[in-house]
Amino acid sequence: MTSTLKQQLQEDLTAAIRARDELRSGTIRLTLTAITKEEVAGTTARELSDAEVLQVITREAKKRREAAEAFELGGRPESAQREREEGVLLAEYLPKQLTDEELSTIVTAAVAEAKASGAEGPRAMGAVMKIVNPKVSGLAEGGRVAALVKQALAG
Structure with a gap:
């Protein structure tokens, strides 16, 4: 049974590839790779639940924020901007954050x-x-x- 969130990501990836949206397709592809890596980690391969997929997406979004800060400090604003854009894209899949x-x-x-x-x-x-x-x-x-x-x- 495929988690609905993972299924949504795969459908969005197909749509992004068709629309030739390089940023969206690249970001979703990396996220799906992280999800797959999590599924095969450990002794037996398993299907992640939606909650676990959310944790992976949250972790990926955090990586993007940290990378953006590092690029900003390293004097690479164009790379920092790309990381921020990827983070915003991933945020679309996460629940609304508390104020x-x-x-x-x-x-x-x-x-x-x-x-x-x-x-x-x-x-x-x-x-x-x-x-x-x-x-x-x-x-x-x-x-x-x-x-x-x-x-x-x-x-």
């Missing part, structure tokens, strides 16, 4: 919950992250979440 306000509300509630169970100060980071992560999984980047939790615990 700073939405994320802040979730973190504040989690900090209060952790304090109620006796965890306070910087050492409570792990307890708060355990509460926050399941709620924001796939909707906010881990680094962003961790920074907000640190800020909430320090303040």
